[in-house]
Amino acid sequence: MRVNETRKRNVEKTFERCIEAHVRDASVLDIGCVAHDSDKRHDEPWLHELVVRTADDAVGVDILEDELEALDDAGYDVAHGDAQALALEETFDVIVIGELIEHLVDFDGLLRSIDDHLAESGRLVITTPNATAVHWTALRLLDQEFVNTDHTCWFDATTLTQLLERYGFEPTEITYVGDCRLTLEDPLQAGGWLCERLLPDRVGKSTLAVVATRSGE
Template sequence: MSRPPMFRSKNDFILPIVRDKSVLDLGCVDYGKGLTHDPTWLHGAITALAAKTVGIDCDTDGIAPLFEKGFDIRCANVEDFRLDEQFDVVVAGDIIEHVSNPGAVLDCIRKHLTESGMCLLTTPVTVNFMRLVELIFTGEIYAHPEHTCWFTSGVLAELVRRHGLTIDSLCYINDARLYYPLLSRWGVPRLIDMALCRIHPVFCETFGAVLRKA
């Protein structure tokens, strides 16, 4: 079996796919606060490349200033939204681990995909170097306070199968340096992390999946 590709950032995974397509970006506000002029801001970068971009978020306070700047962002819950249109690409960047009902999110995604459309989903990897370090030194693995679950590629494959989708391909994203100050600078921990990711990308911080209708 061939090794899945490894990217340095979520943008490197997502942006080449969305060019000239209609895109629905789920949960796009939180990471955009104050970042509208930052070229690495994912929703802004998608908007610049896609033929059409619609965002969805339930953060009304966050939507207002972005809407004023010209971004088409609708206020809705990713677990039960309904738009009267379908998209070539649905981006679900690091949201499925935040919700109460991941299956409901997948149902909504499927309804809003064209027949040949795809969903680009990312979520944290369950086990990697820094989580092992945390476990050794603290006895537990840290998770974002709003996370509700963890996924492996196998668990995700079963979940999407139950909701009429299938995993077309997997990739890994080596972006741990963005979340762990210890890895943000060069040193032994970062070298170990990089070496493990080169041995196999499953040791990366994040994995991505391209989903299609089954």
């Protein structure tokens, strides 16, 4: 059964609330925890810190060994591994894949790794840039960088749902998250802020968040 896209404007207005609601008091595997650079831990919001402070137990995994060493020195529980071929020999209540899937090429390996490490009644939480957001179109029209050069693909709710269903996962919640701010110093941010409030979420907000479980659960 396909899930209807939901707005939840008064419940999950921010990225932080979206993540915290799904990892609270759970054992969590955060795949791609570094988020490019270990110095991101000093920024707000840093996804892995949100997970660590909200979950009952959290393990971070990434392929960037030097950055993992810095996180380990800072006291985080982290392990080296490729999201497309994980072998941690344990399972988790929740697996978080934040702003990572658009960097990958082996979705078969990724989804099989998820299946191997997700507890029987566990939840998968994926966030990724929302391909249908007008924010990205505006950047392109203004000749601004509108896509990270490390990205291999775009997803919207339909394509990500299709991928998950082919591997036995069923989306239970689709949410759009915006993080633009109203400021006179950055017209693009201000324009994004207006879009988030005036347009339907599927085109107004720049981040797509999908929660899924195994089909039939």
